Amino acid sequence: MGRPRTPLLDRRRIGAAALRLADEKGALSIPALAKALGVAPSALYHHVAGRDDIISLMREELALVTGDDQDWSQPWEQSLEGWARSYLAAFAAHPGAVPLLATAPLAEPFMHAMYEKVAVLLLDAGFATKEVMPLITALESFVLGSALDLVAPPVMVSDVARDTTPHLSAVLDQTPADRSRATLAFDLGLRALLTGFRDLLRP
Amino acid sequence: MGRPRTPLLDRRRIGAAALRLADEKGALSIPALAKALGVAPSALYHHVAGRDDIISLMREELALVTGDDQDWSQPWEQSLEGWARSYLAAFAAHPGAVPLLATAPLAEPFMHAMYEKVAVLLLDAGFATKEVMPLITALESFVLGSALDLVAPPVMVSDVARDTTPHLSAVLDQTPADRSRATLAFDLGLRALLTGFRDLLRP
Structure with a gap:
C-alpha cells in the first residue's frame, strides 16, 4: 500500500473539522473530534497540544474564510x-x-x-x-x-x-x-x- | 409503595431540565432529555407535543426567572x-x-x-x-x-x-x-x- 502522499492529519484539517463539529454539536470534545477525523485520540495529540490549541486552529480557519x-x-x-x-x-x-x-x-x-x-x-x-x-x-x-x-x-x-x-x-x-x-x-x-x-x- | 404524591414529570420540570441540558451540552435531543429526567422517551411524550413544545417550556422557565x-x-x-x-x-x-x-x-x-x-x-x-x-x-x-x-x-x-x-x-x-x-x-x-x-x- 505504501504511505499516503499527504498526511492523514494536519493542523489545518483538524481546525476545519473542529469548526464543523462545534457548529453541528454546539460543543467540542477530543474523543468526538478524533472520531470525526477517523483517528484515535492519541493520534490527535501528535498534532495539537490540547483543547486550547484546537480552538486556536478553529480561529485560524475562520480567519482564512474571512480573508485579511x-x-x-x-x-x-x-x-x-x-x-x-x-x-x-x-x-x-x-x-x-x-x-x-x-x-x-x-x-x-x-x-x-x-x-x-x-x-x-x-x-x-x-x-x-x-x-x-x-x-x-x-x-x-x-x-x-x-x-x-x-x-x-x-x-x-x-x-x-x-x-x-x-x-x-x-x-x-x-x-x-x-x-x-x-x-x-x-x-x-x-x-x-x-x-x-x-x-x-x-x- | 403506592403512587408518589407529586407526579414524576410535569411540564415545568421538563422545561427546567431542558434548559439545563441545552446550557450544558449546547444542544437538545429528546433521548438525552429523557435520560436526564430518568424516564423513557415515550413517557416524555405524555407531557409534551414535541421539540417545539419543549423549547416553549424553556422560554416559560426563562420568563419565570426574569419575572414580569x-x-x-x-x-x-x-x-x-x-x-x-x-x-x-x-x-x-x-x-x-x-x-x-x-x-x-x-x-x-x-x-x-x-x-x-x-x-x-x-x-x-x-x-x-x-x-x-x-x-x-x-x-x-x-x-x-x-x-x-x-x-x-x-x-x-x-x-x-x-x-x-x-x-x-x-x-x-x-x-x-x-x-x-x-x-x-x-x-x-x-x-x-x-x-x-x-x-x-x-x-
Whole structure:
C-alpha cells in the first residue's frame, strides 16, 4: 500500500473539522473530534497540544474564510463597519461554534495583531484609551448575536393573533418574511451603534 | 409503595431540565432529555407535543426567572433599557442555550404579549412601524452576544506581547481584569445603541 502522499492529519484539517463539529454539536470534545477525523485520540495529540490549541486552529480557519482583505486606511466608521461585516460573515457560517469561540480566551498572536489594528484605528479617531476595549467588545457582542439571528428562520415571530396583539401584528405586516429581515436588523443596529460611538467623541 | 404524591414529570420540570441540558451540552435531543429526567422517551411524550413544545417550556422557565416586573410606563429609553437588562440576566444564566433559543421560531402567546408591549412602547415613542422589528432584533442580538461575553473569562485577551502590539497593550492596561470588563462593555454598548435609536427619531 505504501504511505499516503499527504498526511492523514494536519493542523489545518483538524481546525476545519473542529469548526464543523462545534457548529453541528454546539460543543467540542477530543474523543468526538478524533472520531470525526477517523483517528484515535492519541493520534490527535501528535498534532495539537490540547483543547486550547484546537480552538486556536478553529480561529485560524475562520480567519482564512474571512480573508485579511480589510482596508484599515478608511475613516474609522467605514473601517469599523467593514470589520463588523466580515466578522458577521465568518460567524454566520458557523453559528453553533459561536458560544465556544466567544468564551475561549484569545491568546493567539494573529488575533492580537487584528486587535492592534482596531485599537490604533479607535485611538487615532480620538477615543479614550479606557473606552477602546469596551467599544470593541460591544461591537463584537452585537455581531455574534446577529450571526445567530442570520441563521434563524426568515419568519421568527409566528402565529400571532391579531385581536390580542394588534400592534405586534401591524409591525410584522411591515417586516420582511425572508432573509432580509435579519440583514435589515443588522444594518439598522450597526448604524445605531456607530452613531452612538461617534457621540462619545463629542466634547 | 403506592403512587408518589407529586407526579414524576410535569411540564415545568421538563422545561427546567431542558434548559439545563441545552446550557450544558449546547444542544437538545429528546433521548438525552429523557435520560436526564430518568424516564423513557415515550413517557416524555405524555407531557409534551414535541421539540417545539419543549423549547416553549424553556422560554416559560426563562420568563419565570426574569419575572414580569418590567415597568413599561417609563420613558421609552428607560423601559427599553430595563427590558434589555432583564433579558441579559436571564440569558447569562443559561449561555449554552443561547443559540438554540435565538434560532427557534417564537410562536408562544406569552412571548407575543411581551413583544406587543415593546411594539406599543416604540410606536408611541414615534418610531416608524417598519423600524420596530429591526430595532427589537438589533437590541436582542446585542443582548444575546453580551450574555455570552458575561460568562467569558474576566481576561479575554491574554498573553499579549508589548513589543509587537503596543497599542493593544496600552488599551488592555486600562481594561478591568474582572467581571466589570463585560458589564462596562454592555453598559457602553447599550448607551450607544439607545443614542443611535434616538437619532432615528430626529426629523
